[in-house]
Amino acid sequence: MADLVYRKILADLKQRIQNDEFPTQKLPDERSLMVEYDVSRSTVKRALNIMANQGIIFKKRGSGTFINPLYQKNQTIFQYEGSNLGVTDSFKSDGKIPSIKLLEFRVIPANEELQTELFLNPGDFVYEIKRLRSFDDQPFMIELGYIPIKVAPGLSVETVEGSIFNFLEGSTGKTVTKSFMTIAAAPSTPEDQELLNLKPVEPVGIMEGIFFLDDGTPFEVSNMRLHYKYLNYNTFVNLDENG
Amino acid sequence: MADLVYRKILADLKQRIQNDEFPTQKLPDERSLMVEYDVSRSTVKRALNIMANQGIIFKKRGSGTFINPLYQKNQTIFQYEGSNLGVTDSFKSDGKIPSIKLLEFRVIPANEELQTELFLNPGDFVYEIKRLRSFDDQPFMIELGYIPIKVAPGLSVETVEGSIFNFLEGSTGKTVTKSFMTIAAAPSTPEDQELLNLKPVEPVGIMEGIFFLDDGTPFEVSNMRLHYKYLNYNTFVNLDENG
DNA sequence: TTGGATAATTGGACCGTATCAATTTATAAA
DNA sequence: TTTATAAATTGATACGGTCCAATTATCCAA
Numbered sequence: 001m002a003d004l005v006y007r008k009i010l011a012d013l014k015q016r017i018q019n020d021e022f023p024t025q026k027l028p029d030e031r032s033l034m035v036e037y038d039v040s041r042s043t044v045k046r047a048l049n050i051m052a053n054q055g056i057i058f059k060k061r062g063s064g065t066f067i068n069p070l071y072q073k074n075q076t077i078f079q080y081e082g083s084n085l086g087v088t089d090s091f092k093s094d095g096k097i098p099s100i101k102l103l104e105f106r107v108i109p110a111n112e113e114l115q116t117e118l119f120l121n122p123g124d125f126v127y128e129i130k131r132l133r134s135f136d137d138q139p140f141m142i143e144l145g146y147i148p149i150k151v152a153p154g155l156s157v158e159t160v161e162g163s164i165f166n167f168l169e170g171s172t173g174k175t176v177t178k179s180f181m182t183i184a185a186a187p188s189t190p191e192d193q194e195l196l197n198l199k200p201v202e203p204v205g206i207m208e209g210i211f212f213l214d215d216g217t218p219f220e221v222s223n224m225r226l227h228y229k230y231l232n233y234n235t236f237v238n239l240d241e242n243g
Numbered sequence: 244m245a246d247l248v249y250r251k252i253l254a255d256l257k258q259r260i261q262n263d264e265f266p267t268q269k270l271p272d273e274r275s276l277m278v279e280y281d282v283s284r285s286t287v288k289r290a291l292n293i294m295a296n297q298g299i300i301f302k303k304r305g306s307g308t309f310i311n312p313l314y315q316k317n318q319t320i321f322q323y324e325g326s327n328l329g330v331t332d333s334f335k336s337d338g339k340i341p342s343i344k345l346l347e348f349r350v351i352p353a354n355e356e357l358q359t360e361l362f363l364n365p366g367d368f369v370y371e372i373k374r375l376r377s378f379d380d381q382p383f384m385i386e387l388g389y390i391p392i393k394v395a396p397g398l399s400v401e402t403v404e405g406s407i408f409n410f411l412e413g414s415t416g417k418t419v420t421k422s423f424m425t426i427a428a429a430p431s432t433p434e435d436q437e438l439l440n441l442k443p444v445e446p447v448g449i450m451e452g453i454f455f456l457d458d459g460t461p462f463e464v465s466n467m468r469l470h471y472k473y474l475n476y477n478t479f480v481n482l483d484e485n486g
Numbered sequence: 487t488t489g490g491a492t493a494a495t496t497g498g499a500c501c502g503t504a505t506c507a508a509t510t511t512a513t514a515a516a
Numbered sequence: 517t518t519t520a521t522a523a524a525t526t527g528a529t530a531c532g533g534t535c536c537a538a539t540t541a542t543c544c545a546a
Contacts, residue, residue: 005530029496040531045497053296055423058459061497062539066459069362070423119312177482180298180313185428185448185471203446203471205428216301216309228428228446235478239420248500272526283501288527304527305509493542503531510525516518 009047027065055236096135104130205231252290270308298479339378347373388465448474
């Protein structure tokens with residue numbers, strides 16, 4: 001995986017940026033990099049394009065390639081990168097111990113909305129999994145997930161009390177690297193307040209996600225209600241939509 | 244701009260997907276598309292890669308390229324694409340009339356945080372712009388923005404009562420297509436409740452963004468407090484980070 | 487010294503080729 | 517029929533080249 005040429009260049013350039021090896025905030029031009037790394041210009045461009053899409057660098061034709069000062073100076077905001085999709089991993093634990101309490105686990109027929117979102121047929125069944133996640137006994141999220149039985153037939157109570165993504169990867173080798181997310185906010189319901197230990201005026205953050213297998217199969221629909229202090233979503237938006 | 248080959252293919256394929264011209268959910272293979280459009284395979288791959296990064300298609304080596312069923316069936320959630328960064332444009336108005344009320348407009352020295360985020364030096368000045376945005380007299384967002392005077396020296400009250408991005412583009416030709424966004428939620432303050440017409444239990448969504456010019460210059464730091472019903476952020480997450 | 491034309495620099499777009507790797511399909515053997 | 521093997525399919529990686537467009541640097545003339 002990591003022995004790809006463009007990935008090595010990518011990793012190396014990121015490292016060199018962090019090491020402040022480009023004090024002028026300007027990277028060498030593409031033709032120099034091509035000689036330096038002894039690769040073709042296409043490969044250089046590939047690595048640079050990925051960094052540009054991640055907001056690490058800006059490219060300006062005729063002028064050069066420049067480092068996003070924020071990436072260097074304030075990489076705390078950029079640490080969204082490299083995060084995992086699974087909640088277990090993506091909410092940085094800061095040494096706190098994550099735990100899962102299973103609130104509900106059953107099989108139900110997929111309603112119309114789930115049929116649309118998970119691309120199921122009428123009569124297909126899904127697992128309904130409701131879980132409460134905590135860090136050090138401080139609950140921070142109510143997770144209501146739906147998974148078609150036909151894509152994960154072997155789900156058990158023990159599995160569901162841990163990371164479903166890890167189970168999936170271990171049992172089938174498939175990984176979940178893509179999702180469609182919707183982020184919103186709402187006043188907390190009495191149930192939210194009880195489970196997440198919230199005051200009535202304190203809201204919840206809502207993250208709804210449809211997670212896909214690598215081949216595009218919708219794998220899970222998840223509705224996550226978060227203690228508002230834990231909703232902190234960072235993203236770099238680039239409307240150029242170039243590759 | 245739109246006469247680029249890969250963009251034409253991109254637009255055409257999107258259209259054909261919407262027109263349901265691929266009922267098997269499978270696109271022609273890259274070599275066929277290359278013949279069909281009479282372009283090189285590199286150009287085909289470029290267009291397909293962009294669509295894959297947008298979540299429109301999934302590619303599977305050895306198997307083919309497949310349409311994300313959600314893109315076709317439920318394109319409402321995908322309508323984030325093609326949106327503009329400027330708030331005036333990006334919040335879909337549904338025929339409602341957007342308006343801006345200027346609450347505050349002054350020049351202040353940049354504090355330490357602003358110096359970091361906008362990459363300024365001690366002593367540099369910024370505009371502080373506080374605005375209330377509405378649709379049909381229904382306020383939905385309090386916007387507190389900071390813009391360095393040296394990147395937009397000509398800001399006037401009239402300008403600031405309209406779209407700053409449009410003014411910028413008109414006066415300098417520079418466009419804003421990149422931003423770093425942080426999304427959160429919080430209980431509403433008394434000021435929020437008054438300006439946004441919220442009940443005490445109703446929260447606000449918070450979007451903080453650093454907007455960049457095309458050359459990477461940080462242009463604006465904006466703190467947006469939204470009526471919670473208007474916070475609805477959609478995004479496709481792809482951890483493959485390929486170009 | 488300055489202004490404008492000219493050249494050099496630098497990233498963008500596109501083409502075309504070769505080889506590899508994952509998957510599916512076809513074929514042959516048990 | 518089932519199973520193992522080989523072939524065809526299909527996207528991924530990487531190389532190389534040509535021409536163009538935006539920007540910056542250079543240089544000459546007024």
